[in-house]
Amino acid sequence: xxxxxxxxxxxxxxxxxxxxxxxxxxxxxxxxxxxxxxxxxxxxxxxxxxxxxxxxxxxxxxxxxxxxxxxxxxxxxxxxxxxxxxxxxxxxxxxxxxxxxxxxxxxxxxxxxxxxxxxxxxxxxxxxxxxxxxxxxxxxxxxxxxxxxxxxxxxxxxxxxxxxxxxxxxxxxxx
Amino acid sequence: xxxxxxxxxxxxxxxxxxxxxxxxxxxxxxxxxxxxxxxxxxxxxxxxxxxxxxxxxxxxxxxxxxxxxxxxxx
Numbered sequence: 461x462x463x464x465x466x467x468x469x470x471x472x473x474x475x476x477x478x479x480x481x482x483x484x485x486x487x488x489x490x491x492x493x494x495x496x497x498x499x500x501x502x503x504x505x506x507x508x509x510x511x512x513x514x515x516x517x518x519x520x521x522x523x524x525x526x527x528x529x530x531x532x533x534x535x536x537x538x539x540x541x542x543x544x545x546x547x548x549x550x551x552x553x554x555x556x557x558x559x560x561x562x563x564x565x566x567x568x569x570x571x572x573x574x575x576x577x578x579x580x581x582x583x584x585x586x587x588x589x590x591x592x593x594x595x596x597x598x599x600x601x602x603x604x605x606x607x608x609x610x611x612x613x614x615x616x617x618x619x620x621x622x623x624x625x626x627x628x629x630x631x632x633x634x635x
Numbered sequence: 636x637x638x639x640x641x642x643x644x645x646x647x648x649x650x651x652x653x654x655x656x657x658x659x660x661x662x663x664x665x666x667x668x669x670x671x672x673x674x675x676x677x678x679x680x681x682x683x684x685x686x687x688x689x690x691x692x693x694x695x696x697x698x699x700x701x702x703x704x705x706x707x708x709x
Contacts, residue, residue: 502649505656
């Protein structure tokens with residue numbers, strides 16, 4: 461009979477290369493675009509084979525024209541450094557037309573000022589590092605996009621395509 | 636003296652690592668890369684990067700908020 465220590469010891473899946481990672485990308489706002497691209501480019505730099513599967517609101521991150529925005533609406537944790545303090549935005553203000561655009565502009569300025577990479581820059585680095593980019597066919601159909609709207613080198617696939625990748629990946633993330 | 640020097644000052648995570656990886660790509664095995672970074676997070680990150688990739692972190696030091704890493708390519 462196995463003891464608890466044995467049960468709790470993580471065992472590598474037989475036949476799965478430990479240097480493999482997949483990420484399901486489901487969000488496409490300016491802030492949420494960061495975690496998947498930071499992790500994919502860094503993993504690739506550390507020698508991992510990385511696949512990203514873009515579905516639903518993650519799909520716009522593959523478009524040639526990205527106009528990413530951030531919204532403070534319903535985002536109680538979003539506090540921007542302003543005038544020596546951290547300021548949040550009440551929902552009633554966030555809902556006013558133009559406030560999202562203003563918040564996005566502020567965020568982009570902050571990103572630049574702090575030496576944080578832009579999303580187009582990180583995406584380019586991902587492409588350069590041979591990160592495999594798969595666009596969800598169903599999402600393309602649903603929101604009426606075509607392959608021509610997307611950058612070069614994007615593959616098209618569905619759930620089965622992703623699951624096959626996931627069975628061969630040591631790390632599988634959903635963002 | 637390092638074979639190549641990379642100035643990553645002012646860049647934030649993960650750019651110092653990504654630029655270091657790019658620079659290492661152009662080096663021969665056994666040659667060294669010196670990276671300058673102002674990102675405090677780079678201390679843990681360069682250690683992890685080197686452990687995972689097998690490149691050797693020969694030395695590191697900090698002076699006036701600038702970290703210097705000497706990496707030997709595997």
